[in-house]
Amino acid sequence: MITGQPIDRRDGRQKVTGAARYAAEFQVPGVVHAVLVQSTIAAGSIDGFDLAEAQGMPGVLAIITPDNALKLSRNGGVRQAITAPLLQDNTIVHNGQHVAVVVADSLDRAMAAAAAVRVHTTETEAVTSMESALGQAYPPKNFRDGRRPADSRRGNPEAAFDAAPVQFEATYTTPVEHHNAMEPHATIAAWDGDSVTIYTSTQGISGAQGTIASLFGIDPSHVRIICPFVGGGFGSKGNTWPPVALAAMAARKVGRPVKLVLTRRQTYTSNGYRPETIQRIRIGAGSDGKLLSLRHDGISNMSMPVLGEFVEPVALATEMLYACPDVAVTHRLVDLNLPLPTYMRAPGEASGVFALESAMDELAAELKIDPVELRLRNYAERDGHENRPFSSKKLRECYEQGAAAFDWSRRTPAPRSMQDGRTLVGLGMATSTYPVNRQPASARVRIMADGTAVVQSGTQDLGTGTYTVMAQLAADELGLPIGRVRFELGDSRLPKAPVSGGSMTVGSVGPAVVAACAQACSQLIGMAVADRGATWQGVTPGDLRLRDGAVVGPRGRIGVGEMLARRGVESLDFEADAKPGDEQKQFSLHSFGAQFVEVHVDPDTGEIRVARYVGAFDGGRILNAKTARSQLVGGITFGIGMALLEETLVDQASGRIANSNISEYILPVNADIPDITTILVANDDRNANPIGTKGLGELPMVGVAAAVANAVYHATGVRVRDLPIRLEDVLA
Ligand code: MOS
Numbered sequence: 107m108i109t110g111q112p113i114d115r116r117d118g119r120q121k122v123t124g125a126a127r128y129a130a131e132f133q134v135p136g137v138v139h140a141v142l143v144q145s146t147i148a149a150g151s152i153d154g155f156d157l158a159e160a161q162g163m164p165g166v167l168a169i170i171t172p173d174n175a176l177k178l179s180r181n182g183g184v185r186q187a188i189t190a191p192l193l194q195d196n197t198i199v200h201n202g203q204h205v206a207v208v209v210a211d212s213l214d215r216a217m218a219a220a221a222a223v224r225v226h227t228t229e230t231e232a233v234t235s236m237e238s239a240l241g242q243a244y245p246p247k248n249f250r251d252g253r254r255p256a257d258s259r260r261g262n263p264e265a266a267f268d269a270a271p272v273q274f275e276a277t278y279t280t281p282v283e284h285h286n287a288m289e290p291h292a293t294i295a296a297w298d299g300d301s302v303t304i305y306t307s308t309q310g311i312s313g314a315q316g317t318i319a320s321l322f323g324i325d326p327s328h329v330r331i332i333c334p335f336v337g338g339g340f341g342s343k344g345n346t347w348p349p350v351a352l353a354a355m356a357a358r359k360v361g362r363p364v365k366l367v368l369t370r371r372q373t374y375t376s377n378g379y380r381p382e383t384i385q386r387i388r389i390g391a392g393s394d395g396k397l398l399s400l401r402h403d404g405i406s407n408m409s410m411p412v413l414g415e416f417v418e419p420v421a422l423a424t425e426m427l428y429a430c431p432d433v434a435v436t437h438r439l440v441d442l443n444l445p446l447p448t449y450m451r452a453p454g455e456a457s458g459v460f461a462l463e464s465a466m467d468e469l470a471a472e473l474k475i476d477p478v479e480l481r482l483r484n485y486a487e488r489d490g491h492e493n494r495p496f497s498s499k500k501l502r503e504c505y506e507q508g509a510a511a512f513d514w515s516r517r518t519p520a521p522r523s524m525q526d527g528r529t530l531v532g533l534g535m536a537t538s539t540y541p542v543n544r545q546p547a548s549a550r551v552r553i554m555a556d557g558t559a560v561v562q563s564g565t566q567d568l569g570t571g572t573y574t575v576m577a578q579l580a581a582d583e584l585g586l587p588i589g590r591v592r593f594e595l596g597d598s599r600l601p602k603a604p605v606s607g608g609s610m611t612v613g614s615v616g617p618a619v620v621a622a623c624a625q626a627c628s629q630l631i632g633m634a635v636a637d638r639g640a641t642w643q644g645v646t647p648g649d650l651r652l653r654d655g656a657v658v659g660p661r662g663r664i665g666v667g668e669m670l671a672r673r674g675v676e677s678l679d680f681e682a683d684a685k686p687g688d689e690q691k692q693f694s695l696h697s698f699g700a701q702f703v704e705v706h707v708d709p710d711t712g713e714i715r716v717a718r719y720v721g722a723f724d725g726g727r728i729l730n731a732k733t734a735r736s737q738l739v740g741g742i743t744f745g746i747g748m749a750l751l752e753e754t755l756v757d758q759a760s761g762r763i764a765n766s767n768i769s770e771y772i773l774p775v776n777a778d779i780p781d782i783t784t785i786l787v788a789n790d791d792r793n794a795n796p797i798g799t800k801g802l803g804e805l806p807m808v809g810v811a812a813a814v815a816n817a818v819y820h821a822t823g824v825r826v827r828d829l830p831i832r833l834e835d836v837l838a
Contacts, residue, residue, distance in 0.1 A: 557655015
């Protein structure tokens with residue numbers, strides 16, 4: 107089996123040598139450059155433009171404003187009705203909103219002219235802080251795309267809380283955060299008549315194809331999206347954000363291919379962010395720590411509704427993570443003059459589990475119960491919200507193996523009880539969980555005369571290993587060494603696959619790849635039986651298998667090349683679709699994990715260092731031990747950033763993002779991250795999908811922030827409920 111082995115990323119060499127081509131690097135003859143002009147006010151309207159100076163500057167080809175912008179279709183297929191930033195009207199709803207696009211024959215000239223565009227505006231009062239607008243909080247209109255209500259309850263949580271011997275209540279807050287993918291969003295759009303080719307950095311080429319087709323009123327077959335590599339997305343490239351359409355609009359206007367690359371600063375205003383949350387947790391418990399009532403009320407910030415709707419689903423894990431008879435959760439929104447928020451790695455769970463797992467730690471401390479023991483006492487054997495069995499759940503193994511590797515038993519319970527010299531030592535833990543998602547996907551395998559195979563699906567590789575693990579699955583199914591299988595993705599002309607979000611690429615595309623290869627296998631075996639005829643008399647397909655480019659059986663072999671030659675073809679294509687069955691109705695589908703962290707705190711300066719980390723995860727079957735570990739290390743690193751460093755700061759007066767660069771938006775670097783021990787608990791979940799995987803993209807960052815906060819409490823005795831945890835918090 108090649109699947110499961112820790113083989114190197116197949117695109118690794120291309121990436122480190124610079125051969126991997128990213129969206130902005132495609133060489134398109136005659137390309138010209140577009141630069142966005144952005145609003146400097148957060149609310150109001152555009153009265154007009156003074157374009158005289160900019161229009162007279164050298165090389166300027168067009169200045170597109172709401173006055174002369176192509177009218178785009180606002181209906182059908184567009185997931186988020188992003189209209190205002192597409193220059194369709196004069197409304198301004200956030201600072202940094204696109205108000206014009208300047209096109210010139212060079213990037214420098216476009217930048218210079220963009221700086222010379224004068225925008226006349228009427229400013230109205232902006233709402234820029236959640237606290238000031240909490241009175242206007244409202245229920246979402248379209249939670250989870252209308253698939254379920256935003257609130258849920260079972261039993262009577264209020265009565266159960268009132269009757270509970272132990273009552274706990276606290277509010278937790280998390281800030282706005284940005285994805286900060288290494289590759290900024292970039293698009294090159296080139297029209298040929300009524301067809302457009304778009305090179306863009308996206309997590310979803312099929313979504314981009316549909317969105318552009320819909321906005322421009324053309325058939326999706328006239329839109330080709332190309333994206334062989336993505337330099338990180340983390341959710342920010344899941345939607346097709348306005349700059350993609352603006353590049354296409356500009357290209358149409360000037361009749362030449364147009365390149366539009368966001369500046370780092372613009373990636374803070376053009377493509378979403380993780381919204382701020384305010385979360386209240388109420389727990390009623392017995393003195394034995396058994397949960398009797400659980401309530402999680404989440405509020406997250408929205409933009410103005412004209413841009414769409416996005417809800418941070420913070421409380422969904424609270425519905426299913428622990429055994430508890432009486433549970434209620436709510437989600438509310440507050441409109442602010444900020445850009446539209448979006449998915450960011452582990453949307454909902456990352457923020458929500460920080461609150462829930464901090465609260466569980468507080469309960470454990472109050473009851474003097476070991477934090478792992480408290481979780482085991484409330485272990486959910488089935489999903490109490492869906493009232494279904496889990497497709498598989500190895501969370502107990504995660505706690506056990508994680509605790510053993512971490513040596514959790516050396517932890518002494520009292521805060522400030524563990525010191526190393528003058529350094530305060532804290533040990534904390536938290537649970538992780540993330541839903542298992544899957545959507546329909548298609549794949550094609552092309553068998554070549556020399557026995558090699560090209561496998562194709564219109565999916566994406568965000569740097570996560572799609573190229574590699576899909577080739578592994580195909581190689582095993584086709585009986586080929588991996589070197590004889592090529593996997594192609596990132597072109598909307600390939601068979602359709604879903605967005606690479608929600609940790610579902612492997613679970614969606616993998617089964618399609620396996621199905622297409624299995625089809626190739628059985629057809630080639632059928633051909634072999636037919637071709638060998640009487641000489642293989644008595645041989646049944648069950649006796650045969652595909653091995654190294656030939657069908658092999660008890661009476662010899664026949665090469666794929668020979669079979670193709672007999673049919674006068676150079677290759678054979680096999681295509682298959684794979685889609686979820688009724689597993690969503692039968693099972694509750696979740697991946698799980700346990701996070702363990704040791705922090706060292708300097709008692710004089712408050713400096714917090716993460717000293718040791720162990721994460722143990724049940725992500726189902728593991729297709730590649732190396733790419734899986736990379737996902738885990740990346741997710742945990744993301745979580746440590748969330749815990750201690752990351753925060754987008756909005757200037758309350760102007761609604762402007764003050765730290766829109768990676769020198770002032772603090773991200774963890776190597777020096778902040780210790781050696782991370784990762785454990786993959788053995789599992790193979792065929793209830794989840796035919797290849798047994800559950801997803802690893804988001805899971806490892808869930809619970810990290812709580813584990814760190816819990817460790818900081820254990821080290822210092824200071825409970826920090828507001829992320830990120832700052833030095834001054836622990837000195838208080
Ligand atoms: Mo992920 S935030 O679903 O790209």
